[in-house]
Amino acid sequence: MDRIDRILQQWASERPDLDTGAMGILGRMKRLTTHLGREVEQVLQAHGLSSSAFDVLATLRRSRAPHRLSPGDLLDMTMVSSGTMTNRIDQLEKAGLVARVVNPQDRRSVLIALTDKGLSVVDEAVGAHVANQQRLMASLDDAEKAALDALLRKFLAAFE
Numbered sequence: 001m002d003r004i005d006r007i008l009q010q011w012a013s014e015r016p017d018l019d020t021g022a023m024g025i026l027g028r029m030k031r032l033t034t035h036l037g038r039e040v041e042q043v044l045q046a047h048g049l050s051s052s053a054f055d056v057l058a059t060l061r062r063s064r065a066p067h068r069l070s071p072g073d074l075l076d077m078t079m080v081s082s083g084t085m086t087n088r089i090d091q092l093e094k095a096g097l098v099a100r101v102v103n104p105q106d107r108r109s110v111l112i113a114l115t116d117k118g119l120s121v122v123d124e125a126v127g128a129h130v131a132n133q134q135r136l137m138a139s140l141d142d143a144e145k146a147a148l149d150a151l152l153r154k155f156l157a158a159f160e
Contacts, residue, residue: 004028036136043132047125052080054129056088057122058116059096067119068101068111097121 004027011020037051044054059077060067069077089112089125092130097118103109114122137145 002028002031003032019052039132039136043126043128047128049109049121049125052088053097054122054125056085056092056112057114057118058126060098060112061119061122061126067114068113070109071113074112077151092118 004024008020008024011018011023038084041051044051045128047058055078056074059074060069063069063073071082071085071089075082078085080088089098089100093100096115099113099115101108101113102113140148
């Protein structure tokens with residue numbers, strides 16, 4: 001029995017007329033998000049990164065070499081506001097992980113590029129991140145992982 005089961009039992013006792021099935025699922029998803037977020041942050045912090053900094057660096061890293069994107073492309077891929085993105089880029093630039101470079105196709109605009117240091121940091125961090133993700137999913141066998149993935153994909157598609 002987990003914490004959510006206890007909450008559902010209380011509602012069943014106090015309000016047996018309520019169907020709390022969805023409450024249980026969504027409550028567990030919320031608690032898992034909290035637990036998983038903490039675990040991910042610990043690994044990224046060990047590499048000197050926050051999850052938001054990692055998000056930008058990883059987005060640049062998975063783009064094709066030379067690992068450069070326009071600020072607008074970064075916005076589209078990370079789904080944050082332009083002010084938030086500017087702040088993230090500023091912080092990453094101060095740390096020497098990204099650089100603003102003139103766009104060779106349009107000299108009036110800039111591209112955000114991974115520096116050599118940024119490439120090294122994100123490559124090391126993403127290796128640790130993937131290993132951590134595998135560790136976090138170790139309690140499920142391959143069939144359970146596939147079933148959970150299919151269910152979450154279906155659920156997410158209803159929103160996206």
